[in-house]
Amino acid sequence: VQPPEKPLQAEEWNKLREDFQSPGIFEEVMLNSMIRCNSPIDVAKSLLTHLAKRDGDIAYNVLVKYLTLCVQQRQVSEICDVYDIMKARFKILESGAYNLLIKGLSNSDQWRMALTLLEEVKKIMIPSRTCYESCIKAASRHQEMKLAFELYDEMLAKDVIPTLDVLQSFFDFSRGMKDAELQKELFDILLYLRENQIYPHKTFMRSIKLWFESIPGGNWRGHLTNIKDSGQCPVCNHQLEDSNLTEEEYSNLSERIIRDVIHGTDTFRKTSPQEFEAFQTFVENRLPFDIVIDGLNVSHIKSRRMQCENLFDAVNCLAKENARLLVLGRKHMLMNSSHWKREIMKEMQNKAEFFFAENISEDDTFLLYATLRSGKHCKFVTRDFLRDHKACLPDSLTRHLFRKWQRGHQISKKNVFPLFFSQQPAFRYDCVVQTTGDTWHIPYKDVFEEKYSYQVPRKWLCIQQK
Amino acid sequence: MQSANMLLRKIVRSSTLPFAARYGMKKDLFPLSRTLSLSLCLKQDRSCEPSEKLDLDEWKKVMKSGLQEEVSETVSEPKELSSLAAARETLEMWRLAGRAVPENISEEQLKTFMECPSKSAKKKYLKYLHLKELHKKNDRRKMEEKRERRLEAQDQTSKTEETKKNSLVCMWSSTMDKAYNWRAAQSMIFGQPLVFDMSYEKEMSLREVTNTVRQIVLSESCNRRSVDPFHIHFCNFKDDSLYHREFIKQYREAWDKLLITVTDQCYTEIFPKDKLIYLTADSPKVMKTFDHDKIYIVGSMVDKSIKTGVSLARAKRLGLETAALPLEKYLLWSTGAKNLTLDQMMHILLTLKDTADWKKALEFVPKRKYCGFVNRPVTELKKTLHLMNTLKLGKGREEVQKQFAKSYPKKYKLK
Numbered sequence: 067v068q069p070p071e072k073p074l075q076a077e078e079w080n081k082l083r084e085d086f087q088s089p090g091i092f093e094e095v096m097l098n099s100m101i102r103c104n105s106p107i108d109v110a111k112s113l114l115t116h117l118a119k120r121d122g123d124i125a126y127n128v129l130v131k132y133l134t135l136c137v138q139q140r141q142v143s144e145i146c147d148v149y150d151i152m153k154a155r156f157k158i159l160e161s162g163a164y165n166l167l168i169k170g171l172s173n174s175d176q177w178r179m180a181l182t183l184l185e186e187v188k189k190i191m192i193p194s195r196t197c198y199e200s201c202i203k204a205a206s207r208h209q210e211m212k213l214a215f216e217l218y219d220e221m222l223a224k225d226v227i228p229t230l231d232v233l234q235s236f237f238d239f240s241r242g243m244k245d246a247e248l249q250k251e252l253f254d255i256l257l258y259l260r261e262n263q264i265y266p267h268k269t270f271m272r273s274i275k276l277w278f279e280s281i282p283g284g285n286w287r288g289h290l291t292n293i294k295d296s297g298q299c300p301v302c303n304h305q306l307e308d309s310n311l312t313e314e315e316y317s318n319l320s321e322r323i324i325r326d327v328i329h330g331t332d333t334f335r336k337t338s339p340q341e342f343e344a345f346q347t348f349v350e351n352r353l354p355f356d357i358v359i360d361g362l363n364v365s366h367i368k369s370r371r372m373q374c375e376n377l378f379d380a381v382n383c384l385a386k387e388n389a390r391l392l393v394l395g396r397k398h399m400l401m402n403s404s405h406w407k408r409e410i411m412k413e414m415q416n417k418a419e420f421f422f423a424e425n426i427s428e429d430d431t432f433l434l435y436a437t438l439r440s441g442k443h444c445k446f447v448t449r450d451f452l453r454d455h456k457a458c459l460p461d462s463l464t465r466h467l468f469r470k471w472q473r474g475h476q477i478s479k480k481n482v483f484p485l486f487f488s489q490q491p492a493f494r495y496d497c498v499v500q501t502t503g504d505t506w507h508i509p510y511k512d513v514f515e516e517k518y519s520y521q522v523p524r525k526w527l528c529i530q531q532k
Numbered sequence: 533m534q535s536a537n538m539l540l541r542k543i544v545r546s547s548t549l550p551f552a553a554r555y556g557m558k559k560d561l562f563p564l565s566r567t568l569s570l571s572l573c574l575k576q577d578r579s580c581e582p583s584e585k586l587d588l589d590e591w592k593k594v595m596k597s598g599l600q601e602e603v604s605e606t607v608s609e610p611k612e613l614s615s616l617a618a619a620r621e622t623l624e625m626w627r628l629a630g631r632a633v634p635e636n637i638s639e640e641q642l643k644t645f646m647e648c649p650s651k652s653a654k655k656k657y658l659k660y661l662h663l664k665e666l667h668k669k670n671d672r673r674k675m676e677e678k679r680e681r682r683l684e685a686q687d688q689t690s691k692t693e694e695t696k697k698n699s700l701v702c703m704w705s706s707t708m709d710k711a712y713n714w715r716a717a718q719s720m721i722f723g724q725p726l727v728f729d730m731s732y733e734k735e736m737s738l739r740e741v742t743n744t745v746r747q748i749v750l751s752e753s754c755n756r757r758s759v760d761p762f763h764i765h766f767c768n769f770k771d772d773s774l775y776h777r778e779f780i781k782q783y784r785e786a787w788d789k790l791l792i793t794v795t796d797q798c799y800t801e802i803f804p805k806d807k808l809i810y811l812t813a814d815s816p817k818v819m820k821t822f823d824h825d826k827i828y829i830v831g832s833m834v835d836k837s838i839k840t841g842v843s844l845a846r847a848k849r850l851g852l853e854t855a856a857l858p859l860e861k862y863l864l865w866s867t868g869a870k871n872l873t874l875d876q877m878m879h880i881l882l883t884l885k886d887t888a889d890w891k892k893a894l895e896f897v898p899k900r901k902y903c904g905f906v907n908r909p910v911t912e913l914k915k916t917l918h919l920m921n922t923l924k925l926g927k928g929r930e931e932v933q934k935q936f937a938k939s940y941p942k943k944y945k946l947k
Contacts, residue, residue: 114591191618
């Protein structure tokens with residue numbers, strides 16, 4: 067349905083209504099198309115006049131759609147009028163209307179009214195993320211940084227997660243300000259990125275860099291760089307944090323994993339208690355291992371016909387330097403079939419220890435158990451991201467530790483042809499925002515990704531104070 | 533201005549628009565036609581504008597005047613709303629805004645809504661209540677219409693006054709019920725037992741328990757009506773569990789009159805272990821024939837949220853034999869879960885019992901899940917297909933003979 071280009075009289079609206087296939091929802095459809103085509107506000111007003119004259123009252127959803135149009139076209143006086151009418155007519159409004167009102171008002175010079183609205187919303191429910199963000203952006207734009215930070219702290223206290231956009235706006239609007247408190251608050255934002263392992267995207271990173279460089283008297287300089295494999299920054303020669311976990315963190319993590327992931331609610335679902343006990347005795351008698359390999363996962367790297375050879379290549383690759391290997395297999399590998407030949411299996415068993423689990427058991431838990439019990443130096447080989455196991459862990463701290471441990475200890479293949487595994491994991495240094503007081507190292511991504519990606523960024527921003 | 537008007541009239545007269553000619557002459561009373569929004573007709577516009585301007589804000593005046601009347605009526609102060617009342621208000625506003633929210637919501641449902649853990653859980657629950665209400669309304673409306681039509685038809689037929697003559701004996705449904713009950717009683721003494729394992733209460737949500745109970749009711753009824761019913765046992769059934777409450781809700785008085793065995797013991801205590809077979813879709817072993825001496829166990833669980841391996845875990849823990857239906861073997865599966873509902877299972881088992889025909893039994897699997905029934909196992913068909921392909925490609929005779937011998941070693945011996 068195309069909205070008219072000029073305001074119409076009542077008879078014309080009636081005519082359009084009758085021509086329409088379902089006259090009951092005519093107003094909604096018309097307003098939707100007006101929003102889509104961004105028609106002038108007068109046209110919508112004429113429709114509302116027609117409705118008011120015909121029914122004596124206008125339905126709530128019509129008012130909300132009209133409000134959307136006003137917000138889209140930034141008609142502030144209209145927004146205020148609609149708000150007054152809605153307030154008097156309905157006791158409380160719902161979240162959609164509040165979002166629109168706050169968004170519309172905060173983009174204008176009546177932004178303080180948006181703050182009063184926010185207070186009103188707080189009485190009924192927890193305000194949504196858009197509400198908070200519009201208010202924060204309005205406050206920042208008008209140089210009220212203290213208020214903006216108060217709102218931000220409130221947001222975090224209510225477990226509403228801020229978007230990267232709002233964090234960027236803090237840095238954008240604080241450029242050139244000299245205030246120790248403000249600086250501390252912005253450093254807190256960077257620490258928030260560190261704790262939650264969030265990597266900024268390019269524009270955000272640039273905003274951070276410009277802010278640092280604009281601090282009067284601070285003498286900060288930023289450079290884009292790549293960190294060397296040894297973990298040293300080529301610009302400031304600072305050694306980045308090690309990716310190894312401390313003893314306490316490690317024992318904490320291993321205990322949690324064994325409790326929550328392996329035993330979980332029912333050992334029978336993933337394996338059986340007898341099998342797990344047998345595995346435990348097997349591992350305890352032969353500790354410690356250097357590398358634990360998920361046999362089935364590795365054998366699927368190349369085509370299915372060469373399953374056995376795939377595993378054989380991997381074992382050969384990793385068995386250099388007298389490393390102690392443990393390979394987790396399944397009972398069907400012992401049956402002499404076209405995929406698993408007995409001679410090759412015998413050869414492999416000379417180079418590594420093998421444990422064969424039942425065909426229906428899940429072997430990820432065995433992998434984790436063996437690696438954790440072997441000690442901090444032990445690494446594991448699998449292409450699985452272990453996302454479902456991370457999800458079994460109870461709180462976010464343990465989950466971050468799991469990710470950190472996984473980054474440092476998981477070996478993936480380097481090339482497919484020829485199959486080549488390196489004994490060293492990808493990252494020696496911890497890939498997260500780091501600081502030593504007078505230097506800041508921030509890894510960043512080129513593109514902004516909505517979902518949590520398992521790819522670790524390679525580019526870094528190094529900021530140092532001279 | 534005069535020349536502009538002349539130009540306008542020329543354009544207007546030469547075009548084929550219907551209102552064109554009249555527009556040039558009449559200014560005020562005729563409605564503004566969308567087709568002539570030319571920028572040339574300034575003179576006409578200005579005369580229309582003031583009347584339009586007044587119109588545009590009129591809705592506000594109408595609303596405000598309506599509000600003033602309301603405000604004068606209610607003078608009381610707005611009170612602080614309790615959380616439940618506030619939730620109810622929010623729901624009402626959401627409904628006005630056009631979201632999928634039911635009109636009437638009871639206290640219990642409101643409490644469940646407040647306890648929903650996340651925003652999306654809340655939305656889903658409201659949508660479910662809304663749809664339920666909608667379906668009920670539609671059903672009521674259809675019943676009314678049907679009743680009206682029936683009354684009209686009756687009025688018409690009563691005018692003709694025909695007496696109906698029927699040569700059939702009058703068969704009341706209570707007679708049929710008695711016959712079924714006799715059969716069920718006989719099965720309790722002589723029939724093959726079938727166990728429903730009712731120990732899955734903790735793993736299911738309330739909605740899933742309701743669904744399970746409904747499926748069991750259906751399966752019990754179809755069992756009663758069959759030629760040779762099973763003797764149904766509910767094992768691990770605790771008194772005053774969710775299951776019990778739901779059964780009473782569904783059956784009401786008939787719950788006490790059902791001819792089934794209900795016990796809170798486990799099936800391993802009632803029957804010997806070597807005779808039990810647990811039917812579960814996760815089992816690695818495939819069922820080949822229906823054994824009339826064994827006792828089959830079906831887990832009464834509905835898994836709307838995926839619960840792989842739970843029933844298998846139970847069977848493993850007790851050390852029982854497991855089996856899965858040969859769905860892969862006999863059906864060309866397309867899309868759909870291999871978990872079947874309890875009443876489908878009952879139909880399949882009953883058909884297997886009476887006729888050991890897999891084709892008839894697997895008719896009860898929903899047709900959308902598979903695209904064809906194969907009488908012989910799929911692996912056999914693949915071999916034949918492979919053979920046909922080799923023949924088509926025109927490879928040597930020896931090749932064909934070798935393949936045939938490999939595929940069917942018993943039938944054809946290489947000479």
